Amino acid sequence: MRWLALLVPLLGALPAAYAKDEAGTTCGLHAFVDADDSGVVAVYDGLRKGLELAQLPRVCRVDDPQGGATAFLERLSAQASIERQAGRPVGPIFAIGDDACGKVIAAGSRLPRVYAVERYTIGRKPMRALPADEGAAIVYAGLGVEAVGRLLRDLSGSDRPSVAWAWDAKRFPRSGHEPVMRFAKAAGLRLTGAEKANGASALLHLRLGVGETLLPFADALRLARELGVPLISDDRGRFGQGAVVTLVGRHALLGRRVAAAALRLRAKPATKLAPRGVAGVEVWIDLKSADATGVSVPMGLLARADKLKRGARRPERAGK
Amino acid sequence: MKRSLVTLTLLLVGGVVLLLGAAVVAWITTEDARTARQQAVAQQDEAERGMQALAGELVQLSQEITGGLAERHTQRLRAWLEQEPLELYRRADDPERVDVEAIINAFVSEVRSRGMVEDERVAVLRERMEDWSRARINTAMATQRADASRRAELAAGDRGRSLAIRLGLLLLGMAVLLALTMGVLVVRPVRRLRTAVDRIAEGDLETPVPLRSGGAEELRALAHDVERMRDQIRAATGGLEAEVQRKTKDLETTLAERTKALDELKATRDRLVQAAKMAGLGTLAGGVAHEFNNLLGGILGCLESARAESHDPSVVEDLDVAHKTAQRAAVLVSALLDVARPGQRTFRPVVLGEVVADVLRAAEPTASRRNVAITHEGSDEDVVVDGDEGQLHQVVLNLVTNALQAVDDGESIAVVTRVEDGRGIIEVRDVGQGIPVGDRDRIFEPFFTGREDGTGLGLFVSYGIVERHGGRIAADDAPGGGARLTVSLPRTGTT
Structure with a gap:
């Protein structure tokens, strides 16, 4: 003892x-x-x-x-x-x-x-x-991943939507290529880098284990606003901060x-x-961010959303 | 009532414009009303279809949303029940057992919390649905308005085109009617008038200019003027034609006279040439004959003297032969002298038929011997000429003798006496070989003969005799072949 x-x-x-x-x-x-x-x-x-x-x-x-x-x-x-x-x-x-x-x-x-x-x-x-x-x-x-792919198809109206990834391609590690490609293939997406985002139907800000090469959220949001495409995030803490769709x-x-x-x-x-x-995975949609980005979210997708953040009423509501 | 061309045209144009204008206005009005009704019906149908489509879209969307809401809610609750780790809900007094009440409470709590979220979500969806529906309705209405505006513009354009087409048809109808009217009132009368003028220009002054009623007053007046002009031209042309016919007849007469005179002049010239030639030949032959006759006189005298003095029969015989030959020569010379020395003209009326009959009686024995038929075709009246009957007898005899020599045995000779152009004609035709054309001017020359035993003086002497009688002798082909010698002598009292 x-x-x-x-x-x-x-x-x-x-x-x-x-x-x-x-x-x-x-x-x-x-x-x-x-x-x-x-x-x-x-x-x-x-x-x-x-x-x-x-x-x-x-x-x-x-x-x-x-x-x-x-x-x-x-x-x-x-x-x-x-x-x-x-x-x-x-x-x-x-x-x-x-x-x-x-x-x-x-x-x-x-x-x-x-x-x-x-x-x-x-x-x-x-x-x-x-x-x-x-x-x-x-x-x-x-x-x-399949649910993400279905979401992006509904959002873009395309069977194989082209999406941009909010990653810094120059700093993107080769070790990250394989999981990203698997992700895109399983989701049925066509991938482009953020620098080639013109023509993409959405900008993805998803944490897929590629560490610091992911663009800062603010930069991704600015890019999405410039392109006029919805920003897709998987950070629930960013819901209501600019991402149109948040995967939770x-x-x-x-x-x-x-x-x-x-x-x-x-x-x-x-x-x-x-x-x-x-x-x-739950789909949270921020209609205010969608309005700010100039993105129209299909009603069918809205109906399937798990959480909605109210946006501004459309001007058609008044006087029409 | 007299109507001028201008008045007619104005009346017609006015009438046509009024009629067609009224027709087109009625047409346009009816067509516009019908088109407007059709367009209104089409727009109403289109609007109904659009609203039905929109309603269907809204219904489908609401069904999707409602179904989605219910489905998601059910899925969430089912997922909670399926995935909730129930081992967490243990009873406090018996940890080995599950606290069902706690599970129910948790589930109810989950349902309530989800219900709050759902309420919020439904509220947002309702707002969005409302906004979306309003936007779709506004879009549909805007589309309908735009479509109606576009249809109205198209209809206006169509009406404009239709109006243009109808006005074009109006103008075309006016043009056709005016053309027909002008054709009836102006063109046809002008054409008739032009046809009449063409006939006049072609010399047809007998067909009158049509002066039918209808057409403009000016044209009828013009037709009357043309008709008056035709009468004047016809009158002037009638006198002119008579004058031309008279002048033409005079010219034809003058031309015939001059042609006849020219022919006579040519014949006269030929005769003069022939006469001059024959006169020359006669003078020459006469001179030779005169000298030769003198010599023959001496020769005959010597021969007669020598025969009278000769006793040798052979010499006498030779001398007789020489004397006979000399006498034949004397006869020839005498004939030549007859031509060269016409002697005193002691003509008396001679009946040519009788001369011919005497010659034929003299030639009958020879003709019978050779079985040559000699016919005499005399005229009903006696053909009497002034002349020497003996010389004329010699002429006919020469001609008949030549004909007998020209024909073969058994053939025929024809002698014709007649009066032609106031002259007595003796024509001797045979059926022999005829006289070659190149020899016809020479057969009357002295010593020209076609026979070996001919002297070539018979026609020469005959020519001289006929010339002294103021007649003519010519040779040509007889009808049916052979030669024809024709002697033309002035009848008694015509020389």
């Missing part, structure tokens, strides 16, 4: 390892979250709701842990050992978003962990997968799925869970 005495000072430091939520409540679970991603934040909110439904401990975001992610996870591992010896369930830790997953994977922690990401899928297969190993659960929100994954449901995965990992920590996806 001597070594336990040695752990006292360390245990004394444990409270510091527990992050606190917004209300300052001590949390039993922790989540690495890409805080700059509104979708990830929505997933996190769904996670909290799910944990609440499952009557699991509260979860707290670990935005910037003291000593870094690796040190934090080591401290969590020590805490988990105590908890296991006490016969209480452990964890898991949550990594929500690509950056968060990268941090956890890089730390090499063996704690039960749930990776939650958003992925474009062709059929039911995600275009880019995370490593699945023992004690890890992978849950992803699948943005169906089912983040809340994903969050609850993450909570369900946590429930399973707590019951069987060493279980190797197969990756599970939340299918479906």
